[in-house]
Every structure is written in C-alpha cells, then in structure tokens.
Amino acid sequence: MLESKSIESKESKKSYEIIVVENPSVSSQTSEFLESYRGKITYYKNAKNLNLFGNWNRCISLAKGKWVCILHDDDILLPNYLSEMKKAVEKVEENTALISHRAIYFGNLDLINYRQAEDSGIKKQLKKCKSLFLALKSIKSFCINHIIFPILGVKKYKLLDKRSADYIAKYNPLHPSAMLHNKEVFLKLGGYNQSYFPSDDWFCHIRCAENASVYQLDKFLSKYRYSINLSFNKDTMFYGSIVNFLHTRDNLKINKRLKNILFQKQYENVLKIQDENLKNEILKIFADFGFKQMELKILDRFLYRIYRMHDVEIYKVEK
Known part of the structure; x- marks a missing residue:
C-alpha cells in the first residue's frame, strides 16, 4: 500500500504532476487510499x-512532463528533491537519459551487511578535543585529495x-527509485526490457550510458528502503556475481595485481551468502573462470581502499 509521505511534496511551488500506475491486483487498496488525494x-x-518493467515504461509514457521520476511505493522523496533536480536538469547535456542522486538507506540494513563502525581508542580521545580532531580531519582530506589521488591518477x-x-x-x-528519466530520450532508447527481469534496471542504466548521457548528483535527495525483494533473489545474486567477475576480468583497465585483489574481494562477498547451494554454484563458476584464492596482504588491502575510495557510492543510513 502507498504511504502518503512517499507521494507528497513539501515544496511550495507546484510545477509537477503525480500519477499512480499499477498492475491489476485483487488485493490492491490503492484506489480507496487515493480518494483523499482526488484532484491532486x-x-x-x-x-x-x-509486469514490473512494463509498468515502469507505461508510467513514463503517461507522464506529461519532459522529466519523469519513478518513485516506488515504499521510498520517500526528501523536501528539497524537486528544487535540486530542477537545477540539475538545467545543467546536463540535451541527450541525457537519466539523472540519479544519493539515497539514505533504511529498512533491513542487514541485507547490505551494514554495521556501525566503532571508533578506535585514539579516535575517541581525539574527538574529546573537537578543534584538534577537525584540524586533523582537514589535513587528512587535503592529503588524500591533493597528494595521494594525484599521485595515483585518481579522478575526482x-x-x-x-x-x-x-x-x-x-x-x-544508480537507484531505480526516484531517478529522473528524460521521457523522449529514454523511450527512444527502448525503455526498460522485461526480458531481462529482474535486473534490467541495472542493465538499462548501462545501455543509457552507452547510447546517451547519465548523470549522478552528489546530494542525498531520497530515502531508499531495503527489504527482501527481487534484488536479493537467487537469480539476481547468481547472475550479478558472474557479471561483476566478467566485467572485472574483461573490461577494467587496471594492472593484474589490482584485478586479483578485486577478484578476492568478490570471492569474500560470495562467502557471506547464507544460501549454501547458491554460494557453491557461484564459487564453482568462479573456479571455472580460473579464479585462484589468495591471501590479501596489508599493502593489497591498502591499494583496495585507495581504489574504492574515489569510486564507490557513498551512502548514509537511517536506523
């Protein structure tokens, strides 16, 4: 069932429309729920x-505006979503298909193995002296951005x-929920493809980046709920693991040592899968691809952290 906070905007000037599109369901109470929003x-x-992706395509087709945001019924737009995205659409290239942003995660955070990091003893002591802690934090940021990244050729x-x-x-x-779609450009590229269910949100984003432009705004503008859904079913995890491995092997232009480090980290992630049959199936595929387990040394882990530091998605969580 839809939550009102998922579809209400707190921004004063109304320059948008809200449409709700759903597939037939004998248990749906959407129409009754929306009675209080009649006219809005x-x-x-x-x-x-x-089906899922066909419904998303119809949402985009029915919308009157140039830019369309598909919002899942359990996710939430933050109050400044419209104003910030309006600024973004004025800056991107004309041939832009998608604009994404950062999301605050909530819900079942165990699904992404989230654990609140604990401060070390030294860090706890430094935090007691706020001015010193902030000064050291600034120095660390300066060294990373102006010394380490330039030496390693890391893109900012x-x-x-x-x-x-x-x-x-x-x-x-890129989160499929709350992403902006350029209606004309996106549909001209073919939209979402149900044949690649349940992973065509990811595959579609790749197609859009290959044939048009895709942007990401480094601002937190929505809340994304993690729950047991199709992102965590066996097929998605199985094929996703294979795609990650093959992409690292065949497409990433990095040295052999760093590739082996990435393979090892992917292997460690597979070991966390609780379904033993699924885990063993993926490990067998890895072995068939020629993967050999290795022990990561301190330098390897340092290189991995540097490699991921500039690229990996930054996220916030809300308990």
Whole structure:
C-alpha cells in the first residue's frame, strides 16, 4: 500500500504532476487510499499485468512532463528533491537519459551487511578535543585529495558528474527509485526490457550510458528502503556475481595485481551468502573462470581502499 509521505511534496511551488500506475491486483487498496488525494493525483490501473518493467515504461509514457521520476511505493522523496533536480536538469547535456542522486538507506540494513563502525581508542580521545580532531580531519582530506589521488591518477568527481557505462557496470550505483528519466530520450532508447527481469534496471542504466548521457548528483535527495525483494533473489545474486567477475576480468583497465585483489574481494562477498547451494554454484563458476584464492596482504588491502575510495557510492543510513 502507498504511504502518503512517499507521494507528497513539501515544496511550495507546484510545477509537477503525480500519477499512480499499477498492475491489476485483487488485493490492491490503492484506489480507496487515493480518494483523499482526488484532484491532486491521477490514477491509472492497467487492463492487464504489464509486469514490473512494463509498468515502469507505461508510467513514463503517461507522464506529461519532459522529466519523469519513478518513485516506488515504499521510498520517500526528501523536501528539497524537486528544487535540486530542477537545477540539475538545467545543467546536463540535451541527450541525457537519466539523472540519479544519493539515497539514505533504511529498512533491513542487514541485507547490505551494514554495521556501525566503532571508533578506535585514539579516535575517541581525539574527538574529546573537537578543534584538534577537525584540524586533523582537514589535513587528512587535503592529503588524500591533493597528494595521494594525484599521485595515483585518481579522478575526482564533480557535484553533478556524468557516469560512464563502465562505472555503472562496476558499481551499479544508480537507484531505480526516484531517478529522473528524460521521457523522449529514454523511450527512444527502448525503455526498460522485461526480458531481462529482474535486473534490467541495472542493465538499462548501462545501455543509457552507452547510447546517451547519465548523470549522478552528489546530494542525498531520497530515502531508499531495503527489504527482501527481487534484488536479493537467487537469480539476481547468481547472475550479478558472474557479471561483476566478467566485467572485472574483461573490461577494467587496471594492472593484474589490482584485478586479483578485486577478484578476492568478490570471492569474500560470495562467502557471506547464507544460501549454501547458491554460494557453491557461484564459487564453482568462479573456479571455472580460473579464479585462484589468495591471501590479501596489508599493502593489497591498502591499494583496495585507495581504489574504492574515489569510486564507490557513498551512502548514509537511517536506523
């Protein structure tokens, strides 16, 4: 069932429309729920089940505006979403298909193995002296951004930056919920493809980056709920692991040592899968691909942290 906070905007000037589109369901109470929003929301019920991606495509087709945000019924837009995204659409290239942003995660955070990091004893002591702690933090940031990154040739991303197909394939950083779609450009590229269910949000983002432009805004503008859904079913995890491995092997232009480090980290992630049969299937595929387990040394882990530091998606969580 939809939550009102998922579809209400707190921004004063109304320059948007809200439509709700759903597949037929005998248990749905959406129409009854939306009675209190009569005149503010347009409701469509599909004559037949278009499945997940077919329904998303219809949402985009029915929208009147140039830019369309698909918001899942359990996710939430933050109050400044519209104003910040309006600024973004004025800055991107004309041939832009998608604009994403950062999301605050909530819900079942165990699904992403989130654990609150504990401060070391030294850090706890430093925090007691706030001015010293902030000064050291600034020095650390300066050294990373102006010394370490330039030496290693690490790219620094902008507030609003274009994401390559390679980047999206490597990290899958774009949340399908609350993403802006350029209606004309996106549908001309074919939209979402139900044949690649349940992973075509990721694959579609890659296609868009290959054939148009995809941007990500480094601001937190929505809340994304983690729950047991199709992102965590066996097929998604199985094929996702294989895609990650093959992409690292065949597409990433990095030295052999760093590739082996990435393979090892992927292997460690597979070991965390609780389903023993699924885990063993993936490990067998890795072995068939020629993966050999290695012990990561201190330098290897340091190189991995540096490699991931500039690229990996930064996120916040809300308990």
